[in-house]
Amino acid sequence: MAGPANFLTRNKSIILYGIFLAVLLFLLKWLELRFLIINHAFEIYAGSIAVLFTALGIWLALKLTKPKTILIEKEIFTERTGAFILNEKELTKLNISKRELEVLQLMSEGLSNQEIASKLFVSLNTIKTHNARLFEKLEVKRRTQAIETAKKLSLIP
Amino acid sequence: MAGPANFLTRNKSIILYGIFLAVLLFLLKWLELRFLIINHAFEIYAGSIAVLFTALGIWLALKLTKPKTILIEKEIFTERTGAFILNEKELTKLNISKRELEVLQLMSEGLSNQEIASKLFVSLNTIKTHNARLFEKLEVKRRTQAIETAKKLSLIP
DNA sequence: TGAAAAATCACCCTAAAGTATGAAGGCGAA
DNA sequence: TTCGCCTTCATACTTTAGGGTGATTTTTCA
Incomplete structure (x- = not known):
């Protein structure tokens, strides 16, 4: 090598x-x-x-280019219980006024007292008064109970 | 030529x-x-x-480029029939735990936080925490709204 | 037209609800 | 075993709800 x-x-x-x-x-x-x-x-x-x-x-x-868009469908659930029939007998029986019922409805929609007051163009104190009367008439202590009871009595949808 | x-x-x-x-x-x-x-x-x-x-x-x-997102609100009608059927899909989708659902149910029955706490043998603060999480998940601000939404989503009867 | 009922509002005070933040223990999945 | 989620609880603070009382103004209706 x-x-x-x-x-x-x-x-x-x-x-x-x-x-x-x-x-x-x-x-x-x-x-x-x-x-x-x-x-x-x-x-x-x-x-x-x-x-x-x-x-x-x-x-x-x-x-x-046209802006890219993504469509996101947000589901909004809505009741369709045929037609709501107000129980006027109970309404009369409990001596609940129109205005009070109105407040009750808005209350059940989850609005705060202030929001209800603004919506009805009255003061917060007025709504509180209505609430107090409502609770008395419905024999409840809280708005949540009022809603429960009112629904059971068909006072609200 | x-x-x-x-x-x-x-x-x-x-x-x-x-x-x-x-x-x-x-x-x-x-x-x-x-x-x-x-x-x-x-x-x-x-x-x-x-x-x-x-x-x-x-x-x-x-x-x-991030695509622009457009939210489209889609209405979903829910039939309220006799027997209550829990919407487990929505429950999973919203990531709501059993305990939270339990609190939600009692809440919808008109119980106060203190009453719920006593019923479940936990402290008031615990219920408040559950509530806060629930409101977050349901995208609401008040218990009345939470009840409204939960009912529409068939999370509670 | 006048009394009753309804609707409005104010003030003060307490209770309850809700917000924010931090933390600890359990428990199942990776 | 680590990690994430659930559940639990606490503290401190703000906001909203509710109670009690009294008062004024509309509306309604006999």
Whole structure:
């Protein structure tokens, strides 16, 4: 088998060629470095174009396309219990006035006293008075109970 | 009058000349094109970058824009028939736990928080916490609204 | 037309409801 | 075993609801 020295002599030309190539590459690199500014100028130019036209593309897309829309259907549940029939007998029996019934209905819809007051264009205190009378007549202590009872008596839907 | 063949023979040279001119112009155009490509390599390169990045920009914009969402309220009518059937789908959908449902039921019966707490052997604060979570999940602000919504969703009788 | 009923409102006070935040223990799924 | 969810509870604070009382103004109807 041939030793390392033998290997070197046998491939001398190839090695030299390799070294020559390396040097050449180095020179080229050096030259490239010298023209760094020029080269970079080009790259900067190209980069600027890239950035600018990317922006242009985005702008174009945003301006000229119809906005994507996703339709989300939100379910609103509504009662359809045929027709609500007000129990007028009970109403008379309990001596509940129109206004009180009105307040009762709004109450059952989840409105606060203030909201009811605003809706009926009266003061908060008035609603409180109506409530007090209602609770008395319905023999309950809270609005939630009033709603329960009123529904059972078919005073409200 | 002369026929078509006569016309061709009489103007043979002119036609040939025309053809020759056409070919020459075509050649020139072709040469011009080659010339353009060679001498305007940079411009072509820049143009390519521009086109490419415009496309990139458009792609980016289309891909990364959040679609606008439009809420459409859809009315759902619920029949209130004899036996109460718990809407478990809605229950799962709204992520309401058993305990919360329990509180909701008692709430709808007109019980106060303290009464619910006593009935379930827990503290008042616990009920308040359950309520807060319930209101959040049902997207309501008050217990009366919670009852309203829950009834419509068939979460409670 | 005058009394009764209904509707309106105010004030003060208490109770209940609701908000916000933090935390601890249990329990089942990954 | 860790992680997320449920359940529990607490503290502190704000808001709303409700009670009691009294008063004025409409409306209704005999």
